[in-house]
Amino acid sequence: MKRLKAIIMYDGFGFAGYQIQPNARTVQHELEKVLTKMHKGMNVRVVASGRTDAGVHAIGQVIHFDTALQFPITRWQRALNVQLPGDIRVLSVEEVSSDFHARYGTIGKVYRYKWGLGDVESPFKRHYVVHAPGFKPDIQRMREAAQSFLGTHDFTSFCSARTEVIDRVRTIKRLELIENDEDELHMVIEGDGFLYNMVRIIAGNLWEVGIGRREPSEMSVMLAAEDRKRAGKTAPAQGLYLESVFYVD
Amino acid sequence: MKRLKAIIMYDGFGFAGYQIQPNARTVQHELEKVLTKMHKGMNVRVVASGRTDAGVHAIGQVIHFDTALQFPITRWQRALNVQLPGDIRVLSVEEVSSDFHARYGTIGKVYRYKWGLGDVESPFKRHYVVHAPGFKPDIQRMREAAQSFLGTHDFTSFCSARTEVIDRVRTIKRLELIENDEDELHMVIEGDGFLYNMVRIIAGNLWEVGIGRREPSEMSVMLAAEDRKRAGKTAPAQGLYLESVFYVD
Numbered sequence: 001m002k003r004l005k006a007i008i009m010y011d012g013f014g015f016a017g018y019q020i021q022p023n024a025r026t027v028q029h030e031l032e033k034v035l036t037k038m039h040k041g042m043n044v045r046v047v048a049s050g051r052t053d054a055g056v057h058a059i060g061q062v063i064h065f066d067t068a069l070q071f072p073i074t075r076w077q078r079a080l081n082v083q084l085p086g087d088i089r090v091l092s093v094e095e096v097s098s099d100f101h102a103r104y105g106t107i108g109k110v111y112r113y114k115w116g117l118g119d120v121e122s123p124f125k126r127h128y129v130v131h132a133p134g135f136k137p138d139i140q141r142m143r144e145a146a147q148s149f150l151g152t153h154d155f156t157s158f159c160s161a162r163t164e165v166i167d168r169v170r171t172i173k174r175l176e177l178i179e180n181d182e183d184e185l186h187m188v189i190e191g192d193g194f195l196y197n198m199v200r201i202i203a204g205n206l207w208e209v210g211i212g213r214r215e216p217s218e219m220s221v222m223l224a225a226e227d228r229k230r231a232g233k234t235a236p237a238q239g240l241y242l243e244s245v246f247y248v249d
Numbered sequence: 250m251k252r253l254k255a256i257i258m259y260d261g262f263g264f265a266g267y268q269i270q271p272n273a274r275t276v277q278h279e280l281e282k283v284l285t286k287m288h289k290g291m292n293v294r295v296v297a298s299g300r301t302d303a304g305v306h307a308i309g310q311v312i313h314f315d316t317a318l319q320f321p322i323t324r325w326q327r328a329l330n331v332q333l334p335g336d337i338r339v340l341s342v343e344e345v346s347s348d349f350h351a352r353y354g355t356i357g358k359v360y361r362y363k364w365g366l367g368d369v370e371s372p373f374k375r376h377y378v379v380h381a382p383g384f385k386p387d388i389q390r391m392r393e394a395a396q397s398f399l400g401t402h403d404f405t406s407f408c409s410a411r412t413e414v415i416d417r418v419r420t421i422k423r424l425e426l427i428e429n430d431e432d433e434l435h436m437v438i439e440g441d442g443f444l445y446n447m448v449r450i451i452a453g454n455l456w457e458v459g460i461g462r463r464e465p466s467e468m469s470v471m472l473a474a475e476d477r478k479r480a481g482k483t484a485p486a487q488g489l490y491l492e493s494v495f496y497v498d
Contacts (some may be wrong), residue, residue, distance in 0.1 A: 011372040057373070080383075087372045121292045123260040124306070128373060
């Protein structure tokens with residue numbers, strides 16, 4: 001038996017999210033279906049760095065699974081991609097030690113949130129960026145507000161009220177707002193871990209600052225309140241990408 | 250009665266092509282449905298610069314239609330976009346003289362064809378670029394082959410055998426192969442007009458040159474043959490974009 005770690009990418013549009021649930025198309029189900037077939041019907045369980053919600057995309061999701069199959073590590077990527085649907089791709093597969101754990105071993109993650117800023121919403125991006133034609137956010141104000149999230153804070157105000165985790169203290173190492181030449185604004189956020197909906201609630205609040213509905217100074221006040229009801233809206237799922245996941249080497 | 254010209258964009262993935270046909274979702278049908286509703290049920294006919302096939306995209310398709318509605322020209326774009334589905338967007342609307350004709354008035358068009366060159370096909374681009382993982386085309390060879398198409402030629406070998414047009418002489422002004430930083434190769438082609446499937450057949454043949462299945466010198470031989478059976482494959486629809494349409498000022 002050996003443990004394999006894979007980096008995968010998926011278009012979240014066609015999925016009810018990462019995690020298996022009855023009567024819904026999920027990323028985990030598609031992965032396990034292919035692996036179980038490769039293992040002649042023996043059920044293979046896939047563990048991911050974390051779940052992603054319906055409509056959320058991944059560029060660098062990390063998974064692990066155990067296998068007794070003997071074929072060479074170099075063949076795995078292609079073998080999986082041939083059988084997986086086109087909206088999931090495996091970018092790499094490597095053998096790791098049996099104590100590697102895709103979920104419990106994470107020491108950091110990077111997420112990206114994409115907004116479209118053009119006058120007209122591109123038909124090609126409607127499932128991949130969040131677009132509010134007519135709104136022109138003040139990016140300097142958003143950058144000012146973003147400063148409040150850097151460092152270590154209790155993020156109770158910035159996670160779903162349904163969050164079950166008790167310890168809501170997380171550290172944000174990087175929070176950048178970047179404009180690109182395709183009329184998009186990206187928020188790139190790196191932290192040691194993220195609570196449920198945390199990235200989308202931070203994105204939603206920064207957007208509200210950008211369009212003048214909130215002041216940059218409100219962010220610190222909301223954080224201090226430790227109450228989800230005090231912070232603004234959760235940004236829509238289709239703008240969110242899990243970009244990379246870090247582990248101890 | 251006045252005549253309006255509009256520039257529109259659409260994601261071809263969800264359409265059975267531009268032109269109306271029974272029991273199929275088409276761009277023309279969606280446009281006419283919205284316009285007919287705006288005209289209280291009076292049927293409005295939309296004329297485009299030309300049809301596009303199922304799966305083919307447009308960045309700058311041009312249409313015209315006639316209307317007796319009195320509201321200001323500046324409101325039209327938004328009025329249409331509010332009612333159209335998200336995979337069609339109107340980029341501009343202007344009033345033109347009653348002798349403007351979106352189809353018969355064209356003096357040139359630009360098409361773009363997109364190939365993906367990365368090692369893995371991006372899940373986000375599977376309906377928007379054509380990807381053959383594993384193939385690395387020799388772009389210099391493609392550029393050499395492209396030279397044969399420049400200028401005025403009879404394109405009988407490079408249009409569908411079903412083409413009904415008698416005069417197959419067309420002039421290609423520009424044919425460029427451009428790599429971008431997203432691991433894509435684009436063919437940009439400008440001509441005074443294009444026959445049915447002509448851009449996709451040229452793209453298919455240039456690709457075959459790129460991957461070594463044909464020699465650049467074969468292009469001139471094929472053109473001279475004036476026989477569709479002599480040229481190679483038609484490239485898939487999802488890589489093709491109608492980029493712009495030109496008219497006499």
